[in-house]
Amino acid sequence: MLTGKQKRYLRKHAHHLSPLFQVGKSGINHNMIDQIDETLEKRELIKVSVLQNNFEDKDDIAEQIAQGTDAEIVQTIGNIIVLYRESAEQSQYDLP
Template structure:
């Protein structure tokens, strides 16, 4: 579980990132969760964009992705989700 200070730090680190995944009409599926988990292992911090044609609620999408990838939900702002997961082999981000 992240503290408020850690989330604030991660939001500042994620500000300049571009979304590398998009959730569309199909919603969240197992393959997407697997790929996001692998991306988190390499990058630790990623953004996911929710497209206009996504039929699910953005809060539900964020929770499903965080739970499936065993990651921390840092922020949901607009149609963008920020996820963090500490890497076991490729640790780059040091939390305050």
């Protein structure tokens, strides 16, 4: 579980990132979860965009992704979800 201070630190580093994944009207599937999982292992901090043609709640989508990848939800703002999971091999971020 991330503390408020850690979330602020990660939000600062995620500000300049572009979304790497888009969730469309077909929603979340197992293949997308696997790809997000691999990307989190390499990058640790990513953004996911929820398109407007998706009728599911963005908070539910964030929870599904977080549970499927064992990641932490740093922030959901607008249609953007910021996720973090520390890499098992090499950590890029020194959390406070």
